[in-house]
Amino acid sequence: MAQAPVIQVTGLRTQFGPQVVHDNLDFSVERGEVMGVVGGSGTGKSVLMRTIIGLNRPAAGKIRVLGQDLENLPMEQAMAVQRRWGVLFQDGALFSSLTVAQNIAVPLKEHTDVPPRLRRELAQVKVAMVGLPPEAADKYPSELSGGMRKRAGLARALALDPEILFLDEPTAGLDPIGANKFDELILQLQRALGLSVVLVTHDLDTLHAICDRVSALIDKRVKVGTIDELMREPDPWLREYFGGPRGRAALAAKAGPAAKAGPAGRDDSPQDSERIA
Ligand SMILES: Nc1ncnc2c1ncn2[C@@H]1O[C@H](COP(=O)(O)OP(=O)(O)OP(=O)(O)O)[C@@H](O)[C@H]1O
Ligand SMILES: [Mg+2]
Numbered sequence: 001m002a003q004a005p006v007i008q009v010t011g012l013r014t015q016f017g018p019q020v021v022h023d024n025l026d027f028s029v030e031r032g033e034v035m036g037v038v039g040g041s042g043t044g045k046s047v048l049m050r051t052i053i054g055l056n057r058p059a060a061g062k063i064r065v066l067g068q069d070l071e072n073l074p075m076e077q078a079m080a081v082q083r084r085w086g087v088l089f090q091d092g093a094l095f096s097s098l099t100v101a102q103n104i105a106v107p108l109k110e111h112t113d114v115p116p117r118l119r120r121e122l123a124q125v126k127v128a129m130v131g132l133p134p135e136a137a138d139k140y141p142s143e144l145s146g147g148m149r150k151r152a153g154l155a156r157a158l159a160l161d162p163e164i165l166f167l168d169e170p171t172a173g174l175d176p177i178g179a180n181k182f183d184e185l186i187l188q189l190q191r192a193l194g195l196s197v198v199l200v201t202h203d204l205d206t207l208h209a210i211c212d213r214v215s216a217l218i219d220k221r222v223k224v225g226t227i228d229e230l231m232r233e234p235d236p237w238l239r240e241y242f243g244g245p246r247g248r249a250a251l252a253a254k255a256g257p258a259a260k261a262g263p264a265g266r267d268d269s270p271q272d273s274e275r276i277a
Pocket of ligand 1: 016044
């Protein structure tokens with residue numbers, strides 16, 4: 001029998017006052033899958049993520065995560081489910097007054113009885129897992145580069161050994177090489193830990209490199225498929241997104257020799273200019 005999806009959203013309606021963001025939207029993620037989420041700015045990618053993890057209440061629809069309907073769970077059981085995912089928010093949001101190790105320890109403190117010494121050791125393991133040098137553990141976020149901050153955020157998202165990882169534009173603002181390395185890291189971790197990943201991104205290289213399927217938010221609904229399938233859709237936004245110069249360059253980079261070793265197909269082609277900004 002097929003496994004149940006780790007995330008199943010059906011008939012979701014999300015609304016802020018009169019503004020409807022999602023209308024009758026269906027979305028699901030299978031276990032072990034990397035699901036990309038794309039869509040124009042303001043189409044509700046971050047809101048979808050926040051709604052799935054219970055930070056935003058849906059106006060209608062059903063959301064099941066890891067087989068549980070969080071809305072109807074008692075607090076304690078809801079927290080038990082929350083422990084099974086990790087989140088890297090769009091704005092990074094490390095606590096600036098805490099060191100990297102202390103940041104990573106926050107979810108451990110909130111959700112477990114792990115004593116401080118062990119928290120520190122676990123934080124150090126996560127620092128290593130995301131490819132940061134050991135001394136980064138004692139630095140404050142302001143003492144790190146943008147790429148290192150992203151890794152630190154990822155380390156915090158991994159603090160509780162999650163089954164699902166939610167990443168909202170993790171490579172935005174990184175230079176092409178940094179973004180490339182971050183993609184590789186996500187893919188390595190996903191494979192090593194068997195994670196299911198929801199990855200919001202504008203980055204076409206990332207989509208090609210690491211996503212199994214992609215959900216495109218368009219006109220309050222979602223279109224889901226592999227990149228190949230979405231590229232064949234007649235929808236104008238999808239055609240422009242995948243078929244425009246940046247989309248074609250990303251496809252060529254994936255097909256080119258540089259891409260053969262994995263998600264390493266980036267160069268300084270025009271599609272990368274945005275990520276540097
Ligand atoms: N807490 C909130 N209160 C009111 N409106 C909100 C709230 N959060 C989001 N919105 C609105 O919902 C819409 C979708 O926002 P969201 O942040 O999900 O966009 P996005 O697709 O993530 O865009 P971007 O690519 O720029 O990050 C926007 O119009 C936004 O203004
Ligand atoms: Mg967003």
